[in-house]
Amino acid sequence: MPTFEELRQQGQAAWAAVEKPERPRFVVSINTSSIAAGARETYAALEKLAPSLGFDLMQTGDDGITWAEPIVQVRKPDGQHVLYGNVTADRTEAFAAAAVKGVAQDHAVGVIHGSAEGVPMLWDLDWAKMQVRWLMYNCGVIDPESIDHYIGRGGYQQFIDAAQMSRDDLINIVKGSTLRGHSGSFFSTGTKWQFLKDAATEPKYLVCNADEGDPGGWVNRVVMESDPHMLIEGLLIGAYATGATWGWIYLREEYPLAYERLNNAIAACRERGILGEDALGTGVKFDCEVVRGAGAYVCGDETGLISSINDERGMPRIKPPFPAQSGVLGKPTNVNNVETYACVTTLLRVGAETFSSVGTEANRGTKMFTLSGACEKTGCIEVPFGIKVNELLAGIGGIANGRQFKALQQGGPLSGLLPASIAGDLALEPEPFRALGVGMGGGGLIFLDDTHCVVDLNVMVAHFVEDESCARCTTCRIGNQRMVEIFERTARGEGREEDEGRLTQLFASMVFSNCLHGALSPTIARNTLQYFREEYDAHLHEHRCPAKVCQGLIKYVVVGNSPALAEAAKICPDHIAASGPQPDTDGRCSRGGACCDVAPGDIAVEDRYTDIVPLRVIAPADVARSG
Amino acid sequence: MPDNEATLEIAHLVRDFKPADGDLMGALHAVQHHYGYVPKIAMKVVARQLRLSEAKVYGAATFYSEFRLTPPPETLISWCSGPTCRLKGGDRIRQALETELGIGMGQNTPDNKLGLHFGQCNGTCEHAAQLWVDGKVTGPLTAADAVRLVRNLKDS
Numbered sequence: 001m002p003t004f005e006e007l008r009q010q011g012q013a014a015w016a017a018v019e020k021p022e023r024p025r026f027v028v029s030i031n032t033s034s035i036a037a038g039a040r041e042t043y044a045a046l047e048k049l050a051p052s053l054g055f056d057l058m059q060t061g062d063d064g065i066t067w068a069e070p071i072v073q074v075r076k077p078d079g080q081h082v083l084y085g086n087v088t089a090d091r092t093e094a095f096a097a098a099a100v101k102g103v104a105q106d107h108a109v110g111v112i113h114g115s116a117e118g119v120p121m122l123w124d125l126d127w128a129k130m131q132v133r134w135l136m137y138n139c140g141v142i143d144p145e146s147i148d149h150y151i152g153r154g155g156y157q158q159f160i161d162a163a164q165m166s167r168d169d170l171i172n173i174v175k176g177s178t179l180r181g182h183s184g185s186f187f188s189t190g191t192k193w194q195f196l197k198d199a200a201t202e203p204k205y206l207v208c209n210a211d212e213g214d215p216g217g218w219v220n221r222v223v224m225e226s227d228p229h230m231l232i233e234g235l236l237i238g239a240y241a242t243g244a245t246w247g248w249i250y251l252r253e254e255y256p257l258a259y260e261r262l263n264n265a266i267a268a269c270r271e272r273g274i275l276g277e278d279a280l281g282t283g284v285k286f287d288c289e290v291v292r293g294a295g296a297y298v299c300g301d302e303t304g305l306i307s308s309i310n311d312e313r314g315m316p317r318i319k320p321p322f323p324a325q326s327g328v329l330g331k332p333t334n335v336n337n338v339e340t341y342a343c344v345t346t347l348l349r350v351g352a353e354t355f356s357s358v359g360t361e362a363n364r365g366t367k368m369f370t371l372s373g374a375c376e377k378t379g380c381i382e383v384p385f386g387i388k389v390n391e392l393l394a395g396i397g398g399i400a401n402g403r404q405f406k407a408l409q410q411g412g413p414l415s416g417l418l419p420a421s422i423a424g425d426l427a428l429e430p431e432p433f434r435a436l437g438v439g440m441g442g443g444g445l446i447f448l449d450d451t452h453c454v455v456d457l458n459v460m461v462a463h464f465v466e467d468e469s470c471a472r473c474t475t476c477r478i479g480n481q482r483m484v485e486i487f488e489r490t491a492r493g494e495g496r497e498e499d500e501g502r503l504t505q506l507f508a509s510m511v512f513s514n515c516l517h518g519a520l521s522p523t524i525a526r527n528t529l530q531y532f533r534e535e536y537d538a539h540l541h542e543h544r545c546p547a548k549v550c551q552g553l554i555k556y557v558v559v560g561n562s563p564a565l566a567e568a569a570k571i572c573p574d575h576i577a578a579s580g581p582q583p584d585t586d587g588r589c590s591r592g593g594a595c596c597d598v599a600p601g602d603i604a605v606e607d608r609y610t611d612i613v614p615l616r617v618i619a620p621a622d623v624a625r626s627g
Numbered sequence: 628m629p630d631n632e633a634t635l636e637i638a639h640l641v642r643d644f645k646p647a648d649g650d651l652m653g654a655l656h657a658v659q660h661h662y663g664y665v666p667k668i669a670m671k672v673v674a675r676q677l678r679l680s681e682a683k684v685y686g687a688a689t690f691y692s693e694f695r696l697t698p699p700p701e702t703l704i705s706w707c708s709g710p711t712c713r714l715k716g717g718d719r720i721r722q723a724l725e726t727e728l729g730i731g732m733g734q735n736t737p738d739n740k741l742g743l744h745f746g747q748c749n750g751t752c753e754h755a756a757q758l759w760v761d762g763k764v765t766g767p768l769t770a771a772d773a774v775r776l777v778r779n780l781k782d783s
Contacts, residue, residue, distance in 0.1 A: 036751040036764035066753045215709035218750025248649060253693045254749040256762075291652050294691030295747055311651035311679060313690040329647060372711040372752035379753075409710060452714045460713040470690075551722070571771050590726040592719025597771035 001273035004160055004280045007151050015142075015152025018075070024055040024100050027073040029140055031062035031225045032218075032257050037069035041089035046072070049096045061226020063140020064380035065127075068109055071140075074099045080114035083122055127377060130395045132358055132366050134346045135339060136382045139226035144261050147268040150229040156274060158348035162237045163282035167197060170241045177347050177355055178364045183209060183300075183337035184411055184442040186430045189344070192334055195324035196242040199332035206238050206247040206288070207328060209305055209337040213252060213297040214412025215464070217444025219368040220338035222380045224251070224258035227342070228265035232288070234341030236279060237348065239286035242334060247288030250305050253295050262290050297468035301515050302335040304470065315470040316515035337442070339368060360386035363429045367443065373409070374449035376400045383428070390424040393447070403449035407532075411441010413461045414520035417454065417527040438523060453549035454532045455539045458487045458525055465521040476518025479510040483525060490536070492552035493543035493609060500540075503529065543609040553608050555587025556595060560602035568599035576603070630668055637672040646678035651687055655694055664695035692745065700735040700742030702780055705759040709748030712756040719770040720756055727777045741780055 002010075018025065028034075028043045043059065050057050055074075065071055068085025072095070075081045084107035087095050091107075098104035103116040110122025122128055133139075142149035150156070162170050175190025196204055208231065212220040223231060235247050251259055266288065269275040275287045291309055298304045299314040306327050308314035327333020343365065347355050356364045363385035369392070370380045376397030383392065389408060399405045408423035410416060416438030418426070426432050433440040448457070466480035483506060486499050507522045528536055538544045545553040558565070558576065569578035572595035575585045587608065589595055596603045640657050644650035654677060658669045665688050674681045688694045706721055721732070724743060728736055735742035746759060757766025758773065765776065 032749060033751050033753060036754050036757075036766075069753070212750075213747070215748030216711050216750075216752060218752075221750050252747075254747055291649055292656050293693075294652065294656070295693035296691050297747070308652060309649040311647075311649070311677060311683070311687065313686050315690075328649065370750065370752075372755070373714055413710070446710055446714070448714060456718070457710065457713060460708070460710060460718070464708065467692075551719070571774050590722065591774055592716070592722035592770040594719070594723050594770035594774045597769035 001281075004156065007156070007272060007280075011148045011151030011153075011155070013152070014146065014148035018058065018142075018149065020079075021056065021075050021077055023077060025058060025075045026050075026055050026096070026099070027058050027060050027075065029062060029065075029069065029071040029073075030059040030257075032221060032255065033062065033066045034069040034071065035257070038088050039070035042070045042072065042087050042092055045089040045092040046096060049092065053096055053100050055096070055100055059143055059145070060140050061138075061142075061144040062222045062380065063226075064136065064222060064382075065109065065140075066379035067377040071109075072099075072107075073112065073140075076114075078114065080116060081112040082114075082116050082119060083109045083112055085109040126395045127379075127381070127397070130383055130387060130391065131381050132384055133382055134350060134366050135223065135230075135342050135368055136226070136380075137346070137349070138230065139222060142227070144226050144228055145264050147229060147265065147272065150227070154349065155229055156233055156236075156280065158345050159233050159236045159240070160280060160282065162348060163240050163279075163284060167241050167243075170237070171197060173352055174241070174344060174347065177352055178362065179340070179343055179347060180363070180430075181336060182339035182343060182367060182442065184214075184415065184439055186440075189336060189340055192324070192336065193238060193242050195322070196244065196332055196334040199324055201332055202243075203246065203331055204242060204244040205328045205331055205333040206235055206242070206244040207302075207305065207309070207323075207333055207335045208235060208247065208249040208288075208341055209300065209302065209335055210249050210251040210255075210258070211293050211300045211305060212255075212338070212442065213300045213468075214415075214442055214444050216370070216372055216409070216446045217412060217442055218370050219380060219443040221255050221258055222368065222370075223338050223342050224255065225261055228258075228262045229269075230342045230345050231262075231338055232265055232269060232275070234343070234345045235288055236274070236284065236286055237344050238334065238336070238341060240282070240284045244334065245285050245287075247286065248309055248328065249288060249290045250293060250299070250309060251290050252293045259290060259292060266290070296470075297464075298470045298515070298517050301517060303515070305335065306333060313470070315472050316517065318514050339443070358384045360384075360427070360429055362431060367428065369428070369443045369445050371396055371445050371447070373446040374399050374403060374405070374452065375447045385429045386427045388424070389426050389428060389445075392428065392445075393424075399447060399449050401449075403451060405447060406450045406452060407448040407454065409446040409448065409457065409524070410444065411439055412444055413464050414516065414523055415439040415441035417457070417524045417531070419531045422531070438527065439520070451547055451549075453545055453547040454528050454535055455487065455491050455545070456547075456549045458528055459484075459491050461524045462487045465517070469517060469521070470515075473513040473515075473518050475510045476513040476521060479506050479513075479518070480521055482506060483522065487525070490539050491545075491550040493539070493550075494552075495540040497540075500529065544607050548605050548607070551589075551592065554605050555608045556589050556593060557587055557604045557606050558602060559604045560599075562599065562602050564599035565602040568595040568603060571595055571598050633666065633668050634672055637666075637669050638676065641673055641676050644673075644676055646676075651677055651679070651684065652691075655684075655688055655691075659694060663699040664697055667696070692747075697735075698739070701740050703742050703744050703761055704777070704780075705744040705746035705762075706732070707746045707748060707755070707757050707759070709752070709755070711748070711752040715756040715767065716769060717756040720758065720768060720773045723770040723773045724758075724777060727774050741777070
């Protein structure tokens with residue numbers, strides 16, 4: 001096996017070839033988001049042009065600039081390094097020719113190194129200024145499939161350093177850093193490691209929770225697809241600190257590229273003796289493998305995840321015993337998520353002192369967030385803990401299309417829904433969210449604008465949590481079924497006056513569910529009654545959806561007769577006639593208003609019920625039925 | 628394929644998986660990767676290989692929504708159920724798909740050409756509202772785009 005010094009020299013040489021190229025080097029971001037935007041096609045097109053134009057080609061992971069994918073960076077021999085966006089395959093020819101010769105102005109997003117006339121420095125952009133790239137140190141920089149690049153940028157040095165400390169010193173550094181689980185639980189990582197180290201039974205296991213199930217959040221995906229070795233190094237450091245000898249990375253099924261890249265990284269580590277009997281000559285014995293989930297959100301709970309690895313249905317169980325006492329295969333186990341392990345590597349790389357200079361008193365360091373929904377720029381960023389939501393929103397260009405910021409849905413469907421007036425001034429760290437009785441979650445931030453309906457979002461969330469309940473606890477299984485019914489009928493205009501009381505009853509009883517899934521399921525519904533009362537009441541009492549989203553409360557009325565109407569009639573032949581209004585339609589569209597997408601000028605969306613319909617008298621049978 | 632032949636083939640597929648080693652998910656994935664679904668006979672073979680009861684394997688296979696127990700359609704349309712897609716008209720797309728195809732979520736058309744699958748957010752939210760046609764992200768789409776897409780797929 002090569003020594004670490006040999007690996008380091010090899011890595012530095014490989015990285016130098018990227019940093020100081022002999023001829024232009026095009027670096028294409030290949031990740032799940034960019035592939036969706038056509039980056040693979042861009043790469044193939046550039047591959048064809050490379051020989052004639054005289055440039056080299058390389059892939060990288062995800063730099064978080066999802067809003068400008070497909071992204072190509074061009075590094076020049078003179079040190080100039082420019083990031084270009086929106087390089088779709090059909091535009092590669094003109095782009096490559098311009099970028100090789102000078103600067104492709106049409107695509108330029110920012111200059112990373114050197115200068116280019118008329119192009120701002122990337123790190124001076126609003127989007128970049130607020131960021132501190134520690135966890136994302138290698139994201140969008142190295143080739144995630146090259147271990148040489150990782151080592152060339154200082155990788156695995158942290159593990160070597162850690163292995164020279166005593167295990168107690170190492171755990172104390174992690175404890176002292178205030179590092180807490182980044183998945184949303186925010187439990188002290190050092191303390192968790194101490195539990196495992198102190199466990200009497202052997203062998204001990206590490207589990208990495210990569211089952212990033214919160215819809216609308218993908219921070220772990222960015223790490224795994226862009227820098228898989230950072231995660232593996234974090235696992236190795238954890239293995240040394242706790243004495244664990246085997247690890248499982250429990251990866252969700254929806255991330256095939258991360259699966260590929262993690263396996264590639266693990267194989268590269270085994271080849272070089274980084275994973276195995278004696279990691280880099282330090283005497284640490286550790287190896288790991290990837291286990292793929294299969295679409296069960298509740299496996300994001302650590303006991304559910306352990307059940308899943310144990311060949312069982314992924315149902316959470318009651319604690320104690322805690323995983324540190326009895327986890328995978330009944331052995332002591334520590335579970336952290338991807339970002340947390342990567343954060344340990346980061347902590348040792350930047351040093352405890354620098355690490356504690358960023359963030360807030362209670363939460364040192366940085367946190368990755370993904371931004372989506374109504375905001376101008378969709379993507380992934382890394383900011384110090386404690387940044388205000390409004391500052392962050394300003395940095396990403398605010399709300400798109402000049403709309404109003406209405407609400408924030410942070411951290412997945414269990415974490416909460418806050419109105420802009422409260423969310424805007426909130427610092428992004430766990431405590432301010434907890435004080436409001438909600439969670440900050442694992443990093444997904446979804447922005448709502450005034451065209452979005454919170455009752456409609458509740459229908460989605462209620463369905464999600466009901467569907468993903470493991471169904472062990474009656475409170476969660478049946479409570480969530482009732483919530484689905486209540487919100488569905490409210491969105492249809494059939495809400496009942498007694499529903500509010502029933503919801504309150506559900507909120508009170510569901511907290512008694514065993515795991516957090518059940519206990520936190522009603523969070524968004526509770527927030528809706530708390531903060532969006534007017535909107536909920538409009539649905540319930542007036543049978544009116546103010547945002548005109550809920551399909552049961554609106555009707556499509558033909559008001560014009562432009563040529564577009566003929567096209568709409570083709571899309572929705574069952575209720576639109578090309579000749580104009582039909583007298584006998586009731587304004588329902590069986591295709592979700594597809595007609596209106598085609599002919600928005602000819603088809604108006606109107607309230608279905610214009611006069612307030614009196615509420616139904618509560619029949620005793622109804623009360624008995626929904627009990 | 629006769630059962631004994633399938634048994635041998637599946638046994639070969641899962642030969643490297645070991646009992647009490649966290650291998651059940653891997654074994655089921657291997658079977659699904661090969662056949663496009665987990666056939667009934669595979670439960671027996673996987674159970675034998677991992678020293679589990681058939682009931683346990685069946686229990687796990689039915690717990691996870693990504694394991695199919697019936698053959699997949701020729702083209703699988705996955706509908707993203709995520710919140711960002713929902714905000715951008717995802718539910719309208721679902722209605723358009725179900726009406727246009729005449730089937731519900733999780734069903735295939737009678738000729739098995741097209742099928743609808745309930746997808747979980749994969750974080751490509753800049754393309755919301757989206758569908759994945761045989762795994763390829765397609766979006767952003769309006770309900771009308773979805774109608775056209777399905778009509779093209781039906782005709783192709």
